[in-house]
Amino acid sequence: MEINNVTWMACSDIWEIGHCLMLIKRLIAFSSKPFRQQSTLFRKKFSTEFTDNDAQYERIVHESGVCLRLPTGSAFRGGSTADRVSVGASQLEGQNVFVIHPKVRWGANSAPSNTTPELMLEEAVALIRTLPGFNVATSVLVGTDYNTKKKLIWGGGRLEALMQHKLKHSVTAIMVNVDMLTPIQQTELTAYFGVPVYDRYNIVLLIFKLYAKTREAHLQIALAEIPYIRHRLKFLDHDSDATPDALHVDQAVTSLSHGKADKYEILRLREHSLRKKLKAVMEAKQDELESRGEKGAHATTVVAVIGYTNAGKTTLVKKLTGAKHIFGEDRLFATLDTTVHSALLPSGCRVVFADTIGFISSLPVTLFASFQATLKHVVNADLLIHIQDLSHPNVNAQRDNVIETLHELGVRKDLIENMLTVGNKIDKLDGGEVCLDDVIEKHGDKDQLQLISCENGFGLDGLIEQIDQKVQSMTGARLRRLKLRPDSPALAYLYRHGFISPHSPPTPSDCEKFLIVDVLMNDDQFAKFRTHMPRKLKAKRVDS
Incomplete structure (x- = not known):
């Protein structure tokens, strides 16, 4: 096997992904009724009584026995950051990362003609270096045939060579440069190499969490990862050998396992809450844009x-x-x-x-x-x-x-x-x-x-x-040159409606009895302008 493009950097601190917020302040104890009956009751109330009023929403949530508010400091790996101001770099533990790019040599999944495997690997290395404390210990291209769908992606010989390369460089984490590993791939690769395994989705989401500054960004990040969490939870339910930490949802599983509430119902409620909050943010943003x-x-x-x-x-x-x-x-x-x-x-x-x-x-x-x-x-x-x-x-x-x-x-x-x-x-x-x-x-x-x-x-x-x-x-606008008397009501109209640009104020005519004004108007605007004037106006188009 050929392994090339090796880069070396110093080893960093112990592994552990930075914690980011998510889910549940508390799960109120349920009555003797089965939870799914209460869940059905909640859905009925929610669909018939829900309004945009926050007090009404909170009352319905309280009656259902599920609280969506988060306690200060609650967190899970791969979790929500929607209810905190930011995720500091100090909370992101360092990693010594081994970046592996699977080079598909044949077929429809091989590298596109407008790029090369080397450039794709280079971008993956840049992603890792964007995270404070994440060092690239080594990076390699490893060939594979046709696709990356196998459980371990590569065969035994290549995997053994990768293991030796990992041990040589004191690696604490691995990034496989594919868009998203399947749950079974992440589970099998983690078990084989004995260190956390990330894909591009994991790394980019960490970058988003680290550098997001506004509540809007945090809400969107939290919403983006809910489908990822839900998919991993379903895999865990059907695979007894899989572990939450290998899928980067261990803290999510811990948070969702308290009490008797159905974890998928909690995620559904959480997703609805996030969409509601995000809708309010979007409306406020649109108002801000319109006000400008x-x-x-x-x-x-x-x-x-x-x-x-x-x-x-x-x-x-x-x-x-x-x-x-x-x-x-x-x-x-x-x-x-x-x-x-x-x-x-x-x-x-x-x-x-x-x-x-x-x-x-x-x-x-x-x-x-x-x-x-x-x-x-x-x-x-x-x-x-x-x-x-x-x-x-x-x-x-x-x-x-x-x-x-x-x-x-x-x-x-x-x-x-x-x-x-x-x-x-x-x-x-x-x-x-x-x-x-x-x-x-x-x-x-x-x-x-x-x-x-x-x-x-x-x-x-x-x-x-x-x-x-x-x-x-x-806009259909063009410059028009108007010749107006200083006392013309047309001048006041143009100033009042913002047609006179500070960059092009009126200038005196040669005879100094008139003002020459260049205005930007489309045909509809000019027609409306003329209807407000008592006299006929002559306008000359100005080539811009």
Whole structure:
């Protein structure tokens, strides 16, 4: 067997995954009636009496004998973080990780043509290094035939070689670089190697928990992992040899095992509670977004900046809006909470830029779908800006993954087709000395790819102009030049409705008897403007 791409780092602390919150403050003792009768009664009450009123909801929950509130400090591995402010790095115990990428050599499950197994392994290593205290002791490519569906993935010879490699490097945990291991695979691999075994889902979820800052993000993470927990619980019910700790749900099982309540009913109630809380957060977020934008004729355009994780989304939004309170970081998933920032384009068009969560390959789309509050800005945006890291060797695969994920999330086809594509970090290409025509030829059509560098500002003016043109085209707005008397009621109307841009205030005419005003209006807005004026107005279109 060939094992290559070995990297070495120092051994770290003992294993134990950081604890994150979930479930049950208490399980009130039930009466002599069987629990399932009470559960049925609860469902009837819940379906007929439930309202959006929290007091009503809590009363029904109390009567059913199930409490969904969590005690301070309750936790389980793979558990919810929805009821705490954040998960500190100090709570995440270190691991010395052995990263293994199964290289499928033949068939439909082999590496896509737009990437290589080496680059896929490199990304897995980067994911591990995103977690504080997690060191990559060694990383390898190991061949396998056709797929990764076998219980232990590899045959006896390769497994023995991996075991020897593990012992040589004092490994305390293993990451198998697949999207999600089956429960039986995780159980068998853990038993064979004698250390915790993680997949991409486990690691990404840990990163989300560690770096999430807002209640919105914590609610979405908690909601995302409930199906994972439920699936593992069902496996444990039917496999007497499986252990909760091998599946990273040991604390969940402990929390759910208190009292006589049915664990699946508790999870169902928990999921409903989370969805209710998340709905309230989403409504508040929508209200906030609407409050930032103009209403009516001069409505604000929402522009969502999307891309693969660590492509430069936050830094671009900061450059475009001048927002001083956001900071981009050079790590995976630096942004988990969507933020919105208002801006005024040179034409006078108002826009709101939404900085969104980064995408990543080889994850169940349901994980990102659970981030519905965060992704709401993407799905409901008026314009998408897809930013790519052109300095990354796997940029083509990253680009394809973003497009594929947008389709899987149900983003409108016209929104994807009208998307602006931006190539970032060109300052990092070949030491900054590059031929732009060569870059465009390699990465896309000249008319579709805007090259920029958020680091040195190259190309940002051209990008702003391109955004401005897109917004004007979408809204049907164009610049019109008006010649008005200083005492004209038209002037007051334009100021009152925000049509006069601070970037283009009225200027005196040559005769100094009139004011020349450039306004941005579509045909409907201009027609409405004219109906409010007592005299005929002449307007001249201004080429922008």
